Amino acid sequence: MEQTFIMIKPDGVQRGLVGEIISRFEKKGFILKGLRMVGVERSFAEKHYEDLSSKPFFTGLVEYIISGPVVAMVWEGKGVVATGRKIIGATNPAASEPGTIRGDFAVEIGRNVIHGSDAVESAKKEIALWFPDGVVDWQSSLHS
Numbered sequence: 001m002e003q004t005f006i007m008i009k010p011d012g013v014q015r016g017l018v019g020e021i022i023s024r025f026e027k028k029g030f031i032l033k034g035l036r037m038v039g040v041e042r043s044f045a046e047k048h049y050e051d052l053s054s055k056p057f058f059t060g061l062v063e064y065i066i067s068g069p070v071v072a073m074v075w076e077g078k079g080v081v082a083t084g085r086k087i088i089g090a091t092n093p094a095a096s097e098p099g100t101i102r103g104d105f106a107v108e109i110g111r112n113v114i115h116g117s118d119a120v121e122s123a124k125k126e127i128a129l130w131f132p133d134g135v136v137d138w139q140s141s142l143h144s
């Protein structure tokens, strides 16, 4: 079954949005397979965002991600990568629709509360990076 990597960024944790965000994914019908609160090392943040290393905002982005704990999660379900991105909303909160997480809770692109994998392949890579020991192998009773 398809899985995605979701991270509540330091601003989402500091603003007390962890429960709200987990609730939105749970109520949609996706299944939580992994959950860790992490204080991210600089080198690890650089690795996670290595595709953006040439961007002018890269240093600020890394400083943001290491500024406080994040909540790293693996969610599973049919089409969870693309649907997860819809639940999250557009990268720039100015363009995120109301009803999305960024549309409801963010204003600044540099403080946009949450990350979600943008493709099935990047989800696999990110899950392997953040959950090197694997995730919890359990089956929801809703599955069948």
Ligand SMILES: Nc1ncnc2c1ncn2[C@@H]1O[C@H](COP(=O)(O)OP(=O)(O)OP(=O)(O)O)[C@@H](O)[C@H]1O
Pocket (backbone or CB within 6 Å): 052, 057, 061, 090, 091, 109, 110, 111, 112, 114, 115, 116, 117, 118
């Ligand atoms: N112009 C910018 N200024 C500041 N920060 C930015 C800018 N563009 C992107 N970012 C930050 O970098 C992150 C990664 O950018 P990317 O283009 O991969 O968007 P995304 O895939 O929607 O976001 P994420 O990977 O966090 O889910 C954004 O979520 C945002 O926090």
